[in-house]
Amino acid sequence: MPETVKPSDRIYCALDTVDVAKATALAEALKGSVGGIKLGLEFFCANGADGFKRVADAGLPIFLDLKFHDIPNTVAGAIRAVAPLGPKLFTIHTQGGPEMMRRAAETAAEEADRHGLDKPWVIGVSVLTSLDGSDLNAIGVADAVEAQVARLAGLAKSSGIDGLVCSPREITLARKAGGETFKLIVPGIRPAGSAAGDQKRVMTPADAVTAGADILVIGRPITGADDPAAAARAIADSING
Numbered sequence: 001m002p003e004t005v006k007p008s009d010r011i012y013c014a015l016d017t018v019d020v021a022k023a024t025a026l027a028e029a030l031k032g033s034v035g036g037i038k039l040g041l042e043f044f045c046a047n048g049a050d051g052f053k054r055v056a057d058a059g060l061p062i063f064l065d066l067k068f069h070d071i072p073n074t075v076a077g078a079i080r081a082v083a084p085l086g087p088k089l090f091t092i093h094t095q096g097g098p099e100m101m102r103r104a105a106e107t108a109a110e111e112a113d114r115h116g117l118d119k120p121w122v123i124g125v126s127v128l129t130s131l132d133g134s135d136l137n138a139i140g141v142a143d144a145v146e147a148q149v150a151r152l153a154g155l156a157k158s159s160g161i162d163g164l165v166c167s168p169r170e171i172t173l174a175r176k177a178g179g180e181t182f183k184l185i186v187p188g189i190r191p192a193g194s195a196a197g198d199q200k201r202v203m204t205p206a207d208a209v210t211a212g213a214d215i216l217v218i219g220r221p222i223t224g225a226d227d228p229a230a231a232a233r234a235i236a237d238s239i240n241g
């Protein structure tokens with residue numbers, strides 16, 4: 001992403017709700033104050049493609065975050081199912097392995113072509129921002145978070161996908177593993193003074209952009225504010241400053 005990107009364009013607001021009317025109203029209210037909207041498992045399990053279309057009608061790019069994690073054939077099928085919706089980017093889990101990531105990249109390109117749409121960015125989730133080193137140890141990963149993210153970033157790049165979801169703390173090493181054009185999508189963002197909640201590896205918006213984040217995924221600090229659009233603008237201003 002070029003350096004001239006407007007700070008607000010880097011902000012994708014996560015609408016983690018089952019309520020279509022609320023999500024649609026937020027998407028309308030946030031137009032001009034954010035670069036896009038993220039719809040995830042909570043929203044999509046409740047509302048499916050119809051809900052996606054209603055939010056997309058607001059006109060903002062959509063990040064469809066369903067974190068596909070299955071065998072290559074099943075992930076390819078899921079991508080064929082969501083491709084006609086035209087998300088700007090969507091997620092798979094890098095832990096699905098290299099063959100699954102290669103199939104995901106190929107399928108996304110083929111389907112975009114077939115539907116006459118721009119090819120979506122296929123983004124691999126690395127180590128969730130709610131996990132720390134002891135959580136990794138509990139699931140049998142002896143390496144530190146940083147080493148595991150670096151390994152998964154390298155694997156994502158060599159498997160031909162477009163970028164990675166990582167915590168702000170791993171931006172520098174993911175950039176090194178993936179290179180300049182690799183998209184870094186970064187949740188775990190907390191403006192100074194906001195509650196971390198369940199996020200364990202967090203950073204401020206300005207520090208994350210300085211470190212090299214392409215897109216900041218921000219949910220509760222915007223959606224929980226009395227005036228979400230004003231909260232988003234304050235975050236964009238803090239990046240500018």
Ligand SMILES: O=C(O)c1cc(=O)[nH]c(=O)n1[C@@H]1O[C@H](COP(=O)(O)O)[C@@H](O)[C@H]1O
Nearest residue numbers: 014065127128129165187188217218219220
């Ligand atoms: O893929 C994601 O977007 C994601 C990956 C990750 O490691 N951590 C993470 O928090 N997310 C998402 O980022 C959003 C963060 O929301 P807040 O914690 O409310 O800002 C949620 O929608 C999460 O699903």
